[in-house]
Amino acid sequence: MSDVKALAAQFAQAHESGKTLVLPTAWDTWSAALVEEAGFEGLTVGSHPVADAIGSSDGENMDFSEYLKVVAKIALKVSIPVSADVESGYGLEPADLINRLIEAGAVGANIEDVVHTEGDRVREAQEHADYIAAAREAADAAGVEFVINGRTDAVRLGTDVFEDPLAEAAKRIQLMQQAGARSVYPVALKSADQVQTLMDAVSIPLNVTAHPVDGHGAGDLAALKDLGVRRISFGPLWQKWLSETTAEQFKQWV
Numbered sequence: 001m002s003d004v005k006a007l008a009a010q011f012a013q014a015h016e017s018g019k020t021l022v023l024p025t026a027w028d029t030w031s032a033a034l035v036e037e038a039g040f041e042g043l044t045v046g047s048h049p050v051a052d053a054i055g056s057s058d059g060e061n062m063d064f065s066e067y068l069k070v071v072a073k074i075a076l077k078v079s080i081p082v083s084a085d086v087e088s089g090y091g092l093e094p095a096d097l098i099n100r101l102i103e104a105g106a107v108g109a110n111i112e113d114v115v116h117t118e119g120d121r122v123r124e125a126q127e128h129a130d131y132i133a134a135a136r137e138a139a140d141a142a143g144v145e146f147v148i149n150g151r152t153d154a155v156r157l158g159t160d161v162f163e164d165p166l167a168e169a170a171k172r173i174q175l176m177q178q179a180g181a182r183s184v185y186p187v188a189l190k191s192a193d194q195v196q197t198l199m200d201a202v203s204i205p206l207n208v209t210a211h212p213v214d215g216h217g218a219g220d221l222a223a224l225k226d227l228g229v230r231r232i233s234f235g236p237l238w239q240k241w242l243s244e245t246t247a248e249q250f251k252q253w254v
Contacts, residue, residue, distance in 0.1 A: 005144055008107035011081035012145040014041055015182050015205050020225045024212070025085075025234040027053045028070065029077040042081040044110070045071050048236040058236075060116035064090040068104045075105025083108030083147060088115045088123070094134035098146060102139070108147035110185060111135060113154075113172065122153070122161060125168070129175035136180030149183045149207055149231075150176030156188035166194060170201040177202045183231050192218035192227055205230035211237045 014021055023042050026032040027049035035043045048058040050070050056062045067084075075082045084106045089097050101109055113128040115121045123131070132150050139146035154162055154169040162168040173184035185207040189195050195218050199206045208224065210216040210232050218227055 004102055004105060004107060007081045008145040008147070011042055011083070011107050011147050012182060014081075015147055015231070018230070020221075020230050020232065021205070022221070022232045023083065025049060025236070025238055026074060027239055029073050031239075032074040032078050032082075036078045036080050040080065042083065042108075043074075043078065044108075044233045045074055045082060045084045045106075046234075046236055046239075047085040047087050049239040052236070052239065058087075059120075060087050060090050064092070064100075068100060071101070071106055072104040081107045081147075083110070083149065085110040088112050088117070089131065091117045094131055095138035095141075098135050098138040099142065102142055102144055102146070107144065108149060108182075109135075110149045110151050112151035112185075112187075114157075122157065125172045125175055128152070128172065129179040132176050132181050133179035147182045148176075148180060149185050150179070150181035151185035151187060151207075152176075153187055155186055155194070166197060170198055173198060173202050173206070177204050183207055190217040192223075194218075195224075195227060195229060199228055207231040207233060209233060209235040209237065211241065213241060 022040060023044045024035045024040055025044045025046040026035055032043055050067060051058045051062050071084045084101060086109050089111060113123045115123060132148055135148055152169050152172040154172055155165045158165050169186040173186055176184050183205040184202055186198050189208055195208060208216055208229055212234055216224060218224060
C-alpha cells in the first residue's frame with residue numbers, strides 16, 4: 001500500500017504541475033515496459049486493447065477480475081504510475097471499484113458515463129458526478145491520492161442524444177471536477193476549437209486521445225502543448241497502428 005500511496009501522490013502532483021502528461025495506453029506487460037523504457041511518467045491501461053489482447057471485446061464484456069489481473073501484472077512490471085480504464089464501473093459500487101483498483105496497484109482510473117451493462121444507458125449528468133464523488137470519497141478514505149479521470153461520451157453520442165453535445169460535455173466535466181475528478185476526458189473531440197472550448201470550462205487537465213503517429217485533429221504534440229492540453233493518451237490507437245503496420249510488413253512473408 002505504501003508504494004501505491006507514493007505513486008498516487010506522484011501521479012496527482014504531475015496532474016497539478018501544469019505540464020503536459022503523455023500517458024500511452026498499454027494492454028500487457030510487454031507494451032507497458034516499452035512505455036516505461038521510453039521515459040514516460042505514467043501509463044494508462046485501455047479496456048479496449050486489453051479486451052482485444054485476451055480475446056474478449058470492449059463494452060464491459062470482460063470479466064472484471066480477469067481485467068484486474070492484467071492491470072495488476074502491469075503495475076508489478078513497471079515502476080511508474082498506472083491508470084486503468086474501467087469503463088462505467090462494471091456494475092460495481094464506487095467504493096468496491098476503487099478498493100479493488102488500489103489492491104491491483106492502480107493509482108488512477110477512467111470512469112465513463114455510458115453504462116454498457118445496462119444496454120448502453122447514459123447516466124444523467126448529476127448521477128455520473130455522484131458516482132465520481134463516491135469514488136473520490138472511497139479513495140480519500142483509503143488515504144490514496146487516486147487520480148479519477150472523469151469521462152463523458154456526450155460529444156461522441158452527438159445530436160442523436162443531446163441537443164448541444166459540446167455544451168452537454170462542458171456541463172458534465174464541470175460537475176465531475178466539482179465531484180473530485182483530477183482530470184476530465186470528453187472523448188471524440190476533433191478540432192482545436194472543441195478542445196479549447198472544453199478546456200475553458202474546467203481548471204483541471206483535459207485528456208485528449210491522440211494517434212502515436214498521426215496526432216490529433218488539433219495537431220501534433222507541439223500543437224497540443226501550445227493549445228494548453230495537459231493530458232494525452234492513445235486509447236486503442238497505438239495497438240491498432242501496431243496491428244496495421246505488422247500486417248503490412250507480414251505481406252512480404254506470405
